[in-house]
Amino acid sequence: MSKRVLVVLSEFGYWGEELVGPLDVFDARGYRTAFITPTGKRPQALPPSLDSEYIDPPLGRAVTTRDMARRARAMDDSSRLDNPLSLAEMLPERPYYSALNHLRDLEEYNRRLGAATGELLASFDAMVVVGGSGPIVDLANNERLHELILAFVAAGKPILAECYGVAALAFARDAESRASLLRGKHVTGHPKEYDYKDGTGFVGVEFNMGPPPYPLEYILRDATGPDGAFHGNVGKETSVVVDFPFVTARSTPDSVLAGELLAEVLENGLRRFGW
Template sequence: MVLSEYGYWGEELVGPLEAFDARGYQVTFVTPTGKRAHALPPSMDADYIDPPLGRTVTTPEMARAVRALDESDRLDNPLSLADLIPERPYNSSINHLRELEAYHRTLQPAVDDLVAAYDALVLVGGSGPLVDMVNNERLHEVVLGFHAADKPILAECYGVTVLAFARDWESRQSIIYGKHVTGHPKEYDYKDGTGFLGVDFNMGPPPFPLEYILRDATGAFGGFHGNVGKELSVIVDYPFVTARSTPDSALSGELLVQTLENGLRRYGW
């Protein structure tokens, strides 16, 4: 499970995690540089009103569960993507060709080892991923590795953006081209208040409308499903399981379990 160091939305971790724990899965946490991840404060507040929805999105029970996990030691000592996956050199480096060759020599074994060790990959959402997950090339390489191995990938909320940007450097085509996904529709976007942990900065609205990115990335033979007006929106188009937002977290975890144990390949469209 990949978590942002700038804040994850609590239920989007707890929802899938509870499904995995119930099945006895071994779960490993990873962050971009190995720093401990923490839940965004609004995701631990049962009284917080989500501006686009005009209602609370966190139950008192979930708020307690998120706080208990956040205050526990379970998220201590995550793996570090920066330690696991090499960094691609700049084209402007003095000895670019040799450095690029060395990069590929170390990249493939590193990705192969990581993919071989796990059955699935989960990209937890929230506003934090906008900062250190969405355009993280190391994370893109991990996603490409799981995709090449035909292993399921669950992405929630703004974590779905990682799938849109994970692309082979030769074709530059998104791995979700031709696929069906869900994610934040325009109707769910904030007009103000997009914040992050560790920085005193209110971005205002999110820096991009995720719906537009996903519509373009899935192309003419795929599709984006916002399911506005429906309480839940989770799409399975194997190997991808995508969840629109907070309330979809538990269902997304349950459906990932079904892909692993029962061969589920399609759901929600």
């Protein structure tokens, strides 16, 4: 039976190669993929990720080849991303503690959540959280996504997160302990050296945030705690870390390798790579 992968995308812009890279690997292996966004809105690629002449300011060079720009644009223009699933429709929203009947509301929430996550777990073998600047807006602190991540981890199903998508792993926490799922784990992600000083942008929003609102490296260092570690691998061309059930990828050039390693996890039981 072919593997089934749920691909999570931001509605505020994904980086083209960070979708196309893993997707090419999955397609070549005959995996079935489905896409999901926070509200079911069709995702769009960040314009710089479709431009082979765009110079990435921290790296001082182009990061998208002409071939990848062509493939990413073809994906973005295709009908494949039309009508994605909706996190808001598929998973319930946790009630406020100020709700008039909080205890009953919480019981109902947990009942509906169990049914929803159970259905998704039965449908998919793995999850991918695609990176880019968009996840900063609507994936990093998305409680519905956090609940889905918790469910996949509890079921022993792997999750690949790329670039700023890794933040969703750091913030996915048990409601009681509040400890990050990444505590004690080894991960990679966007290091401080790769962060923009200016020009962080999003699809559909005319707003220049300047630098990112948070340095992901610091969050990941704190989340992994004293027994885990963040690996920036600055100065190395690629950085992908596998610490089951997580596969984490630093940035754009790591996307194909990340997809290949997720396939190794699914097919050959890979549990550790990259440190």
